[in-house]
Amino acid sequence: MALKLSYFDIRGLAEPVRLLLVDKQVAFEDHRIARDQWAEIKPKMIFGQVPCLLSGDEELVQSGAILRHLGRVHGLNGNNETETTFIDMFYEGIRDLHNKYAQMIYGNYENGKDAYIKDTLPGELARLEKLFRTYKNGEHYVAGDKESYADYVLFEELDIHLILSPTALDATPVLKKFHERFAERPNIKAYLNKRAAINPPVNGNGKQ
Numbered sequence: 001m002a003l004k005l006s007y008f009d010i011r012g013l014a015e016p017v018r019l020l021l022v023d024k025q026v027a028f029e030d031h032r033i034a035r036d037q038w039a040e041i042k043p044k045m046i047f048g049q050v051p052c053l054l055s056g057d058e059e060l061v062q063s064g065a066i067l068r069h070l071g072r073v074h075g076l077n078g079n080n081e082t083e084t085t086f087i088d089m090f091y092e093g094i095r096d097l098h099n100k101y102a103q104m105i106y107g108n109y110e111n112g113k114d115a116y117i118k119d120t121l122p123g124e125l126a127r128l129e130k131l132f133r134t135y136k137n138g139e140h141y142v143a144g145d146k147e148s149y150a151d152y153v154l155f156e157e158l159d160i161h162l163i164l165s166p167t168a169l170d171a172t173p174v175l176k177k178f179h180e181r182f183a184e185r186p187n188i189k190a191y192l193n194k195r196a197a198i199n200p201p202v203n204g205n206g207k208q
């Protein structure tokens with residue numbers, strides 16, 4: 001089934017999807033929408049927004065739905081109901097952190113960045129680290145021995161926070177190790193090297 005992922009030329013909400021597809025060696029067209037094309041494309045999108053994954057002639061939107069779909073199709077969704085629910089719960093927790101990050105990035109970067117790093121982030125990461133240790137003390141993936149869609153989201157979330165603050169993970173060694181391990185996965189490593197040469201913005205307003 002031909003896949004086409006449409007999004008802006010930034011990392012944003014599409015990057016975990018790209019990471020998952022690259023890691024699983026699923027071929028896809030990485031369609032990057034230029035800002036001046038958006039006015040024409042927006043009305044064609046189900047919710048007027050992207051990312052959008054075109055799978056054959058099926059149009060999938062909402063980043064969480066896209067990730068869960070790929071999770072089911074590629075066996076990245078846990079081995080049983082308990083694991084699947086845990087993975088969903090973990091994903092939603094990351095989304096909550098990402099919403100706080102996005103509020104700061106888009107709404108209050110100049111005045112809010114330092115306070116976000118100092119007052120908001122440590123508690124958020126500590127909670128995620130505690131949850132991450134649920135399975136096998138966090139030595140592998142979100143749900144234990146096998147990767148899930150939430151691992152790609154977690155990796156990207158940690159990665160963008162390291163851009164924001166290079167010491168962000170110093171107080172959460174288990175998450176820090178996960179980030180280091182995940183970056184060494186051969187397909188991810190090759191993608192990260194390729195991406196570094198282009199260095200696309202993380203966010204739509206160029207702040208990161």
Ligand SMILES: N[C@@H](CCC(=O)N[C@@H](CS)C(=O)NCC(=O)O)C(=O)O
Binds near residue numbers: 042048049050061063
């Ligand atoms: N809940 C949606 C949010 C999608 C969203 O906010 N997309 C933004 C880019 S990150 C967008 O399309 N912005 C352009 C617009 O709204 O016109 C999801 O998770 O996919």
